[in-house]
Amino acid sequence: MRHRGPGHADEHGGRRRPDVDRGRHPMTAAPAAGTVRTRFCPSPTGMVHVGLIRTALFNWAHARHSGGAFVFRIEDTDAARDSEASYRHLLDSLRWLGLDWDEGPEVGGPHGPYRQSQRHDVYREVAAKLLESGHAYESFSSNEEVDARRRAAGQDPKLGYDNHDRFLTDAQKAAFRDEGRSPVLRLRMPEEDLAWTDLVRGEVRFAAGSVPDFVLVRGNGAPLYPFVNPVDDALMQITDVLRGEDLLPSTPRQLALYAALTDIGVAAGTPRFGHLPYVTGEGNKKLSKRDPQANFDVYPERGFLPEGLANYLSLLGWSIADDRDVFSMAELVEAFDVTRVGVNPARFDLKKAEAINSTHLRALPVAEFTARVVPFLAAAGLVADPPTPEQQAVLEAIAPLAQERMIVLSDAVGLLGFLFTDEVAIDPAAAAKQLGGADAAEVLDAATRSLTALEDWTTPALEAALKQALVEELGRKPRQAFGPVRDAVSGRTVSPPLYESMELLGRERTLARLAAARTQTGT
RNA sequence: GCCCCCAUCGUCUAGCGGUCCAGGACGCCGCCCUUUCAAGGCGGUAGCACGGGUUCGAACCCCGUUGGGGGCACCA
Numbered sequence: 376m377r378h379r380g381p382g383h384a385d386e387h388g389g390r391r392r393p394d395v396d397r398g399r400h401p402m403t404a405a406p407a408a409g410t411v412r413t414r415f416c417p418s419p420t421g422m423v424h425v426g427l428i429r430t431a432l433f434n435w436a437h438a439r440h441s442g443g444a445f446v447f448r449i450e451d452t453d454a455a456r457d458s459e460a461s462y463r464h465l466l467d468s469l470r471w472l473g474l475d476w477d478e479g480p481e482v483g484g485p486h487g488p489y490r491q492s493q494r495h496d497v498y499r500e501v502a503a504k505l506l507e508s509g510h511a512y513e514s515f516s517s518n519e520e521v522d523a524r525r526r527a528a529g530q531d532p533k534l535g536y537d538n539h540d541r542f543l544t545d546a547q548k549a550a551f552r553d554e555g556r557s558p559v560l561r562l563r564m565p566e567e568d569l570a571w572t573d574l575v576r577g578e579v580r581f582a583a584g585s586v587p588d589f590v591l592v593r594g595n596g597a598p599l600y601p602f603v604n605p606v607d608d609a610l611m612q613i614t615d616v617l618r619g620e621d622l623l624p625s626t627p628r629q630l631a632l633y634a635a636l637t638d639i640g641v642a643a644g645t646p647r648f649g650h651l652p653y654v655t656g657e658g659n660k661k662l663s664k665r666d667p668q669a670n671f672d673v674y675p676e677r678g679f680l681p682e683g684l685a686n687y688l689s690l691l692g693w694s695i696a697d698d699r700d701v702f703s704m705a706e707l708v709e710a711f712d713v714t715r716v717g718v719n720p721a722r723f724d725l726k727k728a729e730a731i732n733s734t735h736l737r738a739l740p741v742a743e744f745t746a747r748v749v750p751f752l753a754a755a756g757l758v759a760d761p762p763t764p765e766q767q768a769v770l771e772a773i774a775p776l777a778q779e780r781m782i783v784l785s786d787a788v789g790l791l792g793f794l795f796t797d798e799v800a801i802d803p804a805a806a807a808k809q810l811g812g813a814d815a816a817e818v819l820d821a822a823t824r825s826l827t828a829l830e831d832w833t834t835p836a837l838e839a840a841l842k843q844a845l846v847e848e849l850g851r852k853p854r855q856a857f858g859p860v861r862d863a864v865s866g867r868t869v870s871p872p873l874y875e876s877m878e879l880l881g882r883e884r885t886l887a888r889l890a891a892a893r894t895q896t897g898t
Numbered sequence: 899g900c901c902c903c904c905a906u907c908g909u910c911u912a913g914c915g916g917u918c919c920a921g922g923a924c925g926c927c928g929c930c931c932u933u934u935c936a937a938g939g940c941g942g943u944a945g946c947a948c949g950g951g952u953u954c955g956a957a958c959c960c961c962g963u964u965g966g967g968g969g970c971a972c973c974a
Contacts, residue, residue: 418974453974518971531899533970559972576903585901586970593972600974624902624969650903659966690910690923697912698922717911720967724909727924737937780936790936838934846933857934869935 411443412614415469415476416604418450419462423671425723426619426654426662428468429688433651434617435474436689436711446611447479449490452603457492468671473681473704478611486611491603498598501606501641502560502591510635511591513558514540515551536561536587560592562602562632569627574615574649575716581627589628601625605632609642617649617713620720621661626650649713652692653720661720668723678751678784680739683732690731691721701734733782745774748787755788757795769794769879776871790870794879799866799888806895809862814851816896818859821849823889832882837874863892 413434417427438445447469451457466480478484488494505511516539522532524539541563543551551558564587570580591602608616626648636642656662662669674684682704689695693716695702702710736744748770753760762770770791777790793799801810809815825844829836845856861873864885870876877885 420974450974456973533899535970579902581901590972595972597972599972604974620903621968626902652904653967655967661967687910692910694911694922696922700911700923719904721911722909724924727910730924733937779938842933853933854935861935865935867935871936873934 410614411438411441412446412612413438413443413617414446414448414608414611414613416448416450416607417465418453418456419458419465420453420456421461422664422669423461423464423468424662424664424669425671425674425688426669428472428671429654429691430617430619430651431469431474432472432685432688433693433711433713433716434615435476436707437615437617437713438477439708440711443614444477445475446484446486446613447476447482447489448607448611449480449492450600450604451490451492452598452600454492468675471675471681472685491607494603494607495598497610498592498603498606499596501636502598502602504639504641505562505591505635506560508635508639509563510638511560511562512541512588513543513548514561514588514590515543515548515556515558516540534587536589538564538588541588557594559590559594561588562591562628562635564588564628564631565634569630571626571630571645571648573623574617574647574713575652576650576718579623579626586627586631591632601628602632605629605636606641608646609633609636612643614646615649615713616646617651620650620653623650649716651716652718654691655720655722659720659722662723668725674728676785678786679728679732680735680747680784683735684728686735687728687731690727691723692717701731729782736781736784737779739778741771741774741778744778745770748774748777748784748791751784751787752791752795755792757788757792766795772879773871773875776875780869780871789867793865793867793870793888794876797884797887801862801866801892801895802868805862805866805868808868809858810892810896814855815859816893817849818845818851818856819863819889819893819896821845822860823886823893826877826882826886826889829882832878834874834878837877841874859892859896860889863889 415431415434417431435445437443449462449465451462462480469476476482478486479489483489502511506513514536516536521536521539524537525532525534540561548558565583567583568580569583569586570578573579589601590599592598629648630645633642633645637644653661656666656668667673675681685704685707686700686702689707689711690700693711694700695706695710739747749758749760749762752758752770753762758766758770761767773791773794777787781787781790821844822841825840826837829840841857841860845851845860846853849856857873858868861870862868864870864873864876864880880888
């Protein structure tokens with residue numbers, strides 16, 4: 376079947392670039408620049424899911440790549456579950472990731488309001504037109520009655536509504552009303568196959584008759600998601616709908632609704648659809664709400680970089696090149712092509728997300744890195760925000776050395792904390808590993824003697840003195856020599872380079888820590 | 899039960915009928931660098947689910963099997 380509309384591929388010759396045919400589904404290649412309109416339309420309920428943000432990211436990238444518009448709409452039709460906090464949180468999350476919208480909450484636009492809770496008049500009006508034109512009809516059957524009819528016909532009640540009320544007479548309707556029943560509004564589904572060329576999957580087809588007439592408006596007058604979502608998309612002139620694979624089975628209904636909306640002049644045509652693969656967790660199950668990795672909040676909180684997380688998220692179902700997977704937001708926009716999004720589910724791999732993030736972290740200019748780390752150190756009570764001049768000096772000195780051994784910004788708390796507080800608790804595992812035996816006591820004693828006598832408290836001098844005392848005189852291997860000292864000074868087995876750290880820390884504090892660690896050794 | 903989607907290293911992927919005894923990345927393992935941990939460099943490990951076609955030729959096209967996932971509300 377044909378779908379006409381602002382976005383139909385046939386109108387655009389099926390090629391984005393005349394010289395290169397790169398798309399997986401060239402028949403659905405994007406139209407000319409400036410005409411694409413995508414949208415992101417979450418419900419403000421509960422936590423923000425990483426899969427949801429990935430959907431937002433792809434819609435955004437597609438719009439930006441095409442020079443089109445990205446529309447943000449809030450689907451808050453479920454008053455019982457929606458919350459203002461969740462709404463705010465959604466906006467914050469998108470902004471944190473670096474996604475901006477051309478139309479939507481706090482931005483406005485010509486097709487507002489952009490919150491469905493403020494659009495009830497629109498839905499009422501469209502529903503009335505649908506009823507009047509005969510595309511929709513009033514249905515009085517209760518679920519129990521539908522089930523009973525299915526069973527009586529020897530059918531599985533799972534088949535759902537049986538289109539029983541399609542041709543009720545006015546008298547019949549009046550009789551139901553006299554019983555006190557209020558009808559739901561159902562869309563009359565067409566008697567033909569419903570198919571479309573999916574932007575990511577190619578042609579998808581549902582056989583005629585496999586989808587029953589569905590409910591548009593509840594008996595109490597409340598419009599439902601399968602109705603309001605396409606109505607708003609039509610009114611907001613959305614051309615490209617990128618959404619989760621879970622919504623794929625509902626597409627035939629939307630196609631039928633679009634045909635009706637187009638017929639009554641509400642829609643200008645049917646948008647293109649692209650169904651994005653799931654983001655899965657352990658065991659290939661859709662990443663569930665209970666999975667800690669599914670909660671988007673944990674990434675900003677742990678100190679992922681927005682550009683690092685966005686980079687990783689866009690790798691879930693898409694790739695920029697066969698030999699590269701680290702790129703900037705600008706490069707994502709430049710290269711993103713929906714038709715090259717993969718079809719199979721992608722497992723969220725925290726290790727890889729961290730690896731990608733750490734690459735971005737190391738690529739940061741030092742001043743930028745320092746600025747981004749401060750809020751994490753401040754939240755841990757290690758520095759003031761803004762830092763005092765002394766703190767700032769230490770930070771700037773240590774930043775280049777810390778930067779290359781961190782994965783997320785919050786790592787700075789553990790890695791650099793020892794420079795900003797004297798309440799350094801030695802990590803128990805580190806203590807067990809490095810301070811366990813008599814060897815450690817000897818090493819610490821030798822280090823203490825050597826450093827107490829040291830006149831020039833600088834990195835080169837510290838290095839020379841410690842090597843002399845521990846490696847030369849004590850005959851320790853470097854690993855055994857410096858392990859306990861590092862642990863004493865920083866409280867950890869991994870720290871910024873030792874001599875530089877000691878220089879920054881100063882003689883007194885360094886010696887105090889060696890002494891404190893000495894009491895924890897075996898002898 | 900019905901409908902739909904999917905199937906390349908452990909994981910994310912490249913692959914669009916010959917250039918693939920399948921390339922990259924993460925992970926893992928080893929070596930090098932560093933008389934310090936980490937980082938970095940170098941190398942290694944491991945995969946086209948199975949069976950039939952089509953074709954001179956198939957990871958790639960078709961059919962089937964198996965396996966995985968999702969959807970079937972007066973929720974969104």
